[in-house]
Amino acid sequence: MSTETLVELFEHGLDAPICLTWELTYACNLACVHCLSSSGRRDPDELSTAECKAVIDTLERMQVFYVNIGGGEPTVRPDFWELVDYATAHRVGVKFSTNGVRINEAVARKLAASDYVDVQISLDGATAEVNDAVRGLGSYAMAIRAMEHLAAAGFTGFKISVVVTRQNAGQLDEFKALADRYGAQLRLTRLRPSGRGADVWDELHPTAAQQRQLYDWLCAHGEQVLTGDSFFHLAAYGEALPGLNMCGAGRVVCLIDPVGDVYACPFAIHENFLAGNIRAGGFEAVWRDSPLFAELRGPSAGGACASCQFYDSCRGGCMAAKFFTGLPLDGPDPECVRGFGEQARAERALAEQALAGADRTALPRPGVDHSHHGPVRGQPGRGQAARPVPVTIGRRPVAAPPDRACDVNPLAGFAAGGAG
Amino acid sequence: MSTDHARAGLLTAAGPASSTGPFDLDCPWRLDDRVAIRPEPFGALLYHFGTRRLSFLKNATMLAVVRSLGEHPSARAACEAAGIQPGSLAAYQRGLAVLAESHMITPQGAA
Numbered sequence: 348m349s350t351e352t353l354v355e356l357f358e359h360g361l362d363a364p365i366c367l368t369w370e371l372t373y374a375c376n377l378a379c380v381h382c383l384s385s386s387g388r389r390d391p392d393e394l395s396t397a398e399c400k401a402v403i404d405t406l407e408r409m410q411v412f413y414v415n416i417g418g419g420e421p422t423v424r425p426d427f428w429e430l431v432d433y434a435t436a437h438r439v440g441v442k443f444s445t446n447g448v449r450i451n452e453a454v455a456r457k458l459a460a461s462d463y464v465d466v467q468i469s470l471d472g473a474t475a476e477v478n479d480a481v482r483g484l485g486s487y488a489m490a491i492r493a494m495e496h497l498a499a500a501g502f503t504g505f506k507i508s509v510v511v512t513r514q515n516a517g518q519l520d521e522f523k524a525l526a527d528r529y530g531a532q533l534r535l536t537r538l539r540p541s542g543r544g545a546d547v548w549d550e551l552h553p554t555a556a557q558q559r560q561l562y563d564w565l566c567a568h569g570e571q572v573l574t575g576d577s578f579f580h581l582a583a584y585g586e587a588l589p590g591l592n593m594c595g596a597g598r599v600v601c602l603i604d605p606v607g608d609v610y611a612c613p614f615a616i617h618e619n620f621l622a623g624n625i626r627a628g629g630f631e632a633v634w635r636d637s638p639l640f641a642e643l644r645g646p647s648a649g650g651a652c653a654s655c656q657f658y659d660s661c662r663g664g665c666m667a668a669k670f671f672t673g674l675p676l677d678g679p680d681p682e683c684v685r686g687f688g689e690q691a692r693a694e695r696a697l698a699e700q701a702l703a704g705a706d707r708t709a710l711p712r713p714g715v716d717h718s719h720h721g722p723v724r725g726q727p728g729r730g731q732a733a734r735p736v737p738v739t740i741g742r743r744p745v746a747a748p749p750d751r752a753c754d755v756n757p758l759a760g761f762a763a764g765g766a767g
Numbered sequence: 768m769s770t771d772h773a774r775a776g777l778l779t780a781a782g783p784a785s786s787t788g789p790f791d792l793d794c795p796w797r798l799d800d801r802v803a804i805r806p807e808p809f810g811a812l813l814y815h816f817g818t819r820r821l822s823f824l825k826n827a828t829m830l831a832v833v834r835s836l837g838e839h840p841s842a843r844a845a846c847e848a849a850g851i852q853p854g855s856l857a858a859y860q861r862g863l864a865v866l867a868e869s870h871m872i873t874p875q876g877a878a
Contacts, residue, residue, distance in 0.1 A: 356809050363805065365812065365821065410805040412814035412821070438803065440816055462801065462816050 354593045360644035363409035363634065365599045368613040371399070371427065372419040372605050373717035376448050378726040379471070379482045381510065381551060383614055384604070385542040386419040387719035392606045396426045398626070402603065403430070405630045406439045413440030413463075417613070419605065419717075422449035435463035444469055444508060446486060447493025452500070455493075459502035467506040467534065468493055473521035477514050481551075484725030494529045503530040506573065510538050513550070516557040519564050523572070534573035535565070539614040540671040540681070542713050548672065555689075558682060559584065580664035583657035583684045593662055597622065597643035601634065604715075609633045611643060614667035617714045650677025655685070664688075673710045790864035792846070792856070795875035797837035802871050806830060813871050822871050829862055836872060 374389035375382070394402070406414060414434065421427055422445050434441050442465040450458075450466070458464050468490050472478030475487035497505050507526045509515065515522075519535070526533040540548035553561065562581040565572065565588055579592040591599070596612035603609055607625040610616055622637035634640065652663040663669075664680020672681040672688075673695055679687035699707050719726075798804070801816040811830045813822040824830050831849040832842075839845040846859055866872045 361812070362807055410803060412803055412805070412812075412816075413819075438816075440814075440819075465819065 354591065357591065357595070357599050358593060358644065360598045360640065363411050363631075364601055365412070366415060366595070367406065367411050367601060367603065368415045368417060369402070369603045370417050370419060370605055370613070371421040371430070372424050373715075374423050375418060375420040375446075376423060377420065377446055377483050377486055378719050378723040379486075379543070380547045381471075381481060381512075381538060381542075381544040382718075383539055383541040383544050384417075384419065384616060385713050385716040385718050387723070388717045389419075390605050390715075390717060394605065394607050394625075396429065398607070399426070399430050400433055402607075402625060402630060403434045403437055403439055405625075406434075407437040409631055409634075411439060413442055413465075416441055416443040418444075420446055420448060428454075431464060435461060438463075441465070442467060442506075445493070446482070447490045450493035450496050452496050455496035455500035455502060458497065459500040465505065466497065466502070467508045468497075468531075469508050469510075470522075470525075471510050471512065472515050473518035473525055477518065479725070480514065481512065483723065486725065494531065498529040498531075505529075505531050506534045507531050508534045508536065511535050511553060511561060512538055513553050513557060516553045516561060519561070523568070532573060533571075534575065535561075535578075536575045537577040537665070537668075539665065539667055541614040541667050542616065542716075543718065545671050545710065545713070552682065555684070555686070558684060562588075562684075577665075580661045580680045580682060581684060582660035583655075587660045592660055594664075594666055596620070596666055597637075597640040601640075603630065609637070611639065612667060614665070615670065617670070617711055619670070619711070620667075621714070648677065650675065651687075652677070652679055655687075657685070671711055671713075673708070790842070790860050790867055792843040792860055792863075793841045795840055796842050796845075796863070796867070796872050797875045798833060799870055799873045804830070804834065813866075815869070815871055818870060820869050820871075822866060822869060825862070829859065832859060832863070833866065833872065837875065 370384055372389055372393055373384065373386045375386040378387055421443055424430075431441050431443070440463045444467040447468050458466055469482070470478055470487070470490045471481045472487065478487040478490070479485065494507070507522065507529070509522055522535075523533050538544060538548070538552050540552070558581060561578070562584045565574065565578065565581075566586065570589060574588070574590065576590040576592065576595070578588060579590070582588060582592055596615065600612055601609055601622070602611070602613040602616070603625060604616065609622045609625060609630065611620040611622060620639065622639045623633035625633060649658050649663060652658050661680070663677065664683060666676055668681050669676055669678065672692060674681060674688065674691050678691055681688040681692060683689075799815060799817075803814050803816070805812045805814070810824040810826045813824065813833075814820070815822070824833060828849050828851060832845050832851070835848060836842060836845050839848060842863055846856055851859055863872065
């Protein structure tokens with residue numbers, strides 16, 4: 348059975364997703380500079396507990412084996428554990444991503460006792476210095492504390508999830524050592540220019556040399572390290588990495604956001620990739636009948652990449668990465684290992700310069716932005732006083748949307764000091 | 768995407784074309800209690816909640832065999848009941864071996 352055949356079958360789509368990502372809330376105690384869902388404040392229109400349970404009922408009926416729950420920080424929802432229990436009681440497994448804020452001793456013991464729950468702790472630096480520059484001061488200590496609790500409770504094989512950046516790409520061995528120390532499994536995923544990630548993409552995405560080192564490292568560590576199949580664009584370096592080397596958007600994966608909107612993938616929160624809303628007839632109808640998903644499941648010609656000898660392995664890369672960097676969806680990925688993406692971006696920039704200001708096309712922005720308005724404790728780039736970290740990551744200044752009654756930040760309305 | 772099980776080599780294809788070690792067709796087998804089966808147009812997907820592994824059945828015949836294993840005194844009997852001809856039995860035997868190796872199926876009587 349060749350992987351090619353599997354990819355071909357999966358490209359036509361499945362009766363139900365293999366992996367469904369469900370962002371339960373946009374509320375978050377942190378304000379990571381690269382947050383792909385631009386999270387921070389709770390959306391007042393968030394699905395209620397009853398609506399969430401109805402989603403779980405649907406997933407059970409569709410036999411979605413498990414759901415990846417994220418956010419925002421999902422554990423800050425008051426009904427989070429109730430929903431986890433409800434899902435597992437209905438044979439829908441749960442893997443949730445957390446920054447660790449609510450993983451205390453008692454929670455860790457409870458999690459360790461269930462076959463149906465898996466935990467993924469987000470960490471973007473093997474040292475506090477590198478991690479906290481992206482995720483906020485104190486976030487490294489918070490994650491380590493959570494991992495200590497999980498390890499002490501006997502929860503083996505939980506995941507340490509790392510977004511590979513220019514700043515941490517040199518720490519892969521340290522991440523692996525950290526995972527080994529806590530009996531965890533390392534998961535490395537690709538930085539996407541999605542959400543606030545678009546603002547920091549140019550500073551954070553790995554260099555070409557780092558990409559090559561990452562590829563070699565992944566080849567050397569094979570099946571010990573998870574990747575969410577997110578590095579399939581690196582297959583053009585040579586042998587394909589193990590896993591499903593394809594874009595799964597709308598075919599085997601999709602995203603349900605906190606207000607019930609269904610997007611083709613977790614990295615594409617934009618109206619162009621919005622398939623529907625579960626409130627208007629349920630998730631199953633969106634998955635089966637959405638015209639957008641039907642299109643994504645149809646044959647793709649490969650466009651500018653079709654003549655490339657590596658097209659069969661890299662499949663043109665990540666749709667979301669292309670979209671949010673202003674590249675055509677049927678062209679090369681911005682991180683194309685042959686450099687065609689960088690070339691396309693340079694050509695785009697030149698063409699833009701030649702136009703008068705009004706004629707220039709802005710890069711696509713995420714459809715929704717729930718970023719905190721005011722400063723968030725420990726968060727870099729938020730107009731704070733000098734930070735004891737060497738990595739400076741700025742944010743593009745954005746006009747703040749109007750305040751909402753439900754803003755969780757007590758400092759909502761306080762004007763941030765601009766980019767920094 | 769986030770199909771981690773695939774990246775970790777946890778996505779195994781079990782079907783007539785797979786190949787691995789010997790599998791005792793004359794023993795009684797059954798699906799592990801922690802495995803869920805989802806039929807798909809091409810066959811089926813299997814998911815093991817304990818190992819968090821995903822498996823893939825290549826066709827409807829393989830699905831019929833796997834589903835009915837527990838009702839037969841041996842895997843051979845399940846294959847015969849599913850209409851598998853002696854000439855293609857070896858291929859299904861290899862598919863079952865893949866499932867046994869990944870603990871999707873287990874000997875009857877085992878915990």
